[in-house]
Amino acid sequence: MKIDFKHHQSAHCENGVVSNLMKHNGLNISEPMIFGIGSGLIYCYIPFLKVNHGPAVTYRVMPGLIFKRFAKRIGVTFKREKFKSVAKAKQRLDENLKNNNPVGLQVGIYHLLYLPDHYRFHFNAHNIVVYGKEGNNYLVSDPVIETVATLDEKQMEKARFAKGPFAPNGQIYYPISFPKESDIPYKEAIVKGIKQTCRDMLAPIPIVGVKGIRMVAKLIKKWPKKKGIKVANHYLGQIVRMQEEIGTGGGGFRYIFAAFLQESSAILNNEKLMELSKEMTVIGDLWRDFALEASRLYKNRKATTGSYDKVSEMLFELADKEEVFFKTLKKAIK
Amino acid sequence: MKANEVPQDKSSLDSINQKELCYATDESGNYITTKSSGWTPKTIALNNAIEDIKERAEEAKQRVLNNETSPIEYYMELNRMDVTILAGYVGIWPFRVKRHFNPKRFKKLSDKLLQKYADAFNISLKQLKQGDLNED
The missing domain is CATH 1.10.260 (434 Repressor (Amino-terminal Domain))
Known part of the structure; x- marks a missing residue:
């Protein structure tokens, strides 16, 4: 069986899945809107967690949170199910497909064989939509690639029951009720979304937001002395990899947020947001410059300690810029 | 980033004939979506890993x-x-x-x-x- 489902590519998986599921149900909402209303933007350094033997830095909120906040703020009810039993998980998925209901799934990216080998790390917070089943093959709409794909039953089971941090436990989710298009409180939802992002980015917690960026900047300076050039390069590479990972990333997220501010500016009739959108674009460019500079370092393994200071300085500058930006944004929506 | 500055470098996405989607600005500064085949700094980071x-x-x-x-x-x-x-x-x-x-x-x-x-x-x-x- 195959549900008539339209696949749209997006820059980031979670927004993309939600956006595609909304569009399927007749609600035309763009990816940046979902990202903004769901307050997806953040910066967080997670000290005790190691990913691939390197530091964990995230540029977006916890998996599932964008979507949870978005649904709450615009009044869509979603159903979410997790499973202990593999058989039960499969049965529920098949039932939904039989009922013509495409579902969102949380999966481990390592088991998605249709992605290039280079992207297959043990990262469990990837999202896809399954929109049908033909024989043994599930039809998959993965929003980060251009076309649709397939996974056979065994691969699907592995992906749904991937293990490690953020293990998906076979999680599926789908909308069950919608508000009327005219009842959707877009304006309030946008304001709430922006307020929360400002609060997160300016949070008085050393590892979160602007303070988190500063903390990582300090660490970058220390790494070559404390850990040696090789490890420092690995760590730095890891930060860039997390920043620019397929379709996501620090620079990329800043652009999506800028697109959101632009769209919001029209809806809220607020000129200031348009200016701030341009500002955010400039900041996004600076994040890319940072990644470029960092890549020069980890490309040649003979970097000197001094060159780390430069990259660290760039990050400090970004922190200052973002601090001013989010303070202004907070005032602009009052 | 302007749409015409979106990097089109070689990357492992070529192996599956895919491009990724990015948000960038057009000539009048409005956001549009566009495709990128990859970006070298990112490819190096992935290769190193x-x-x-x-x-x-x-x-x-x-x-x-x-x-x-x-x-x-x-x-x-x-x-x-x-x-x-x-x-x-x-x-x-x-x-x-x-x-x-x-x-x-x-x-x-x-x-x-x-x-x-x-x-x-x-x-x-x-x-x-x-x-x-x-x-x-």
Whole structure:
């Protein structure tokens, strides 16, 4: 069986899945809107967690949170199910497909064989939509690639029951009720979304937001002395990899947020947001410059300690810029 | 970033004939979506990560051959895992996984537990036990 489902590519998986599921149900909402209303933007350094033997830095909120906040703020009810039993998980998925209901799934990216080998790390917070089943093959709409794909039953089971941090436990989710298009409180939802992002980015917690960026900047300076050039390069590479990972990333997220501010500016009739959108674009460019500079370092393994200071300085500058930006944004929506 | 400045570098996305979607601005400063085939700084970061894993697997292999660790550690590295992730797949505590790196303990493990490891690594029980360290 195959549900008539339209696949749209997006820059980031979670927004993309939600956006595609909304569009399927007749609600035309763009990816940046979902990202903004769901307050997806953040910066967080997670000290005790190691990913691939390197530091964990995230540029977006916890998996599932964008979507949870978005649904709450615009009044869509979603159903979410997790499973202990593999058989039960499969049965529920098949039932939904039989009922013509495409579902969102949380999966481990390592088991998605249709992605290039280079992207297959043990990262469990990837999202896809399954929109049908033909024989043994599930039809998959993965929003980060251009076309649709397939996974056979065994691969699907592995992906749904991937293990490690953020293990998906076979999680599926789908909308069950919608508000009327005219009842959707877009304006309030946008304001709430922006307020929360400002609060997160300016949070008085050393590892979160602007303070988190500063903390990582300090660490970058220390790494070559404390850990040696090789490890420092690995760590730095890891930060860039997390920043620019397929379709996501620090620079990329800043652009999506800028697109959101632009769209919001029209809806809220607020000129200031348009200016701030341009500002955010400039900041996004600076994040890319940072990644470029960092890549020069980890490309040649003979970097000197001094060159780390430069990259660290760039990050400090970004922190200052973002601090001013989010303070202004907070005032602009009052 | 302006749409005409979106990088179109070579990347592993070429291997599956895909491009990724980006948000960028058009001539009048409005946001549009556009495609990118990849960006070199990111490709280098990914390549380095893969290289590091290969190096670690190679080191582990040498230590298995010197009888300093068990094949479990080698296959763990080969599958890009760490102790916590592997423990998740096998369904035991991480400290137990670490103990199973000891070659003497490894030899005493039950087939039932070894089968769980073999499943996690996508190899056969025989392959794991024999310790012939093939890359596939």
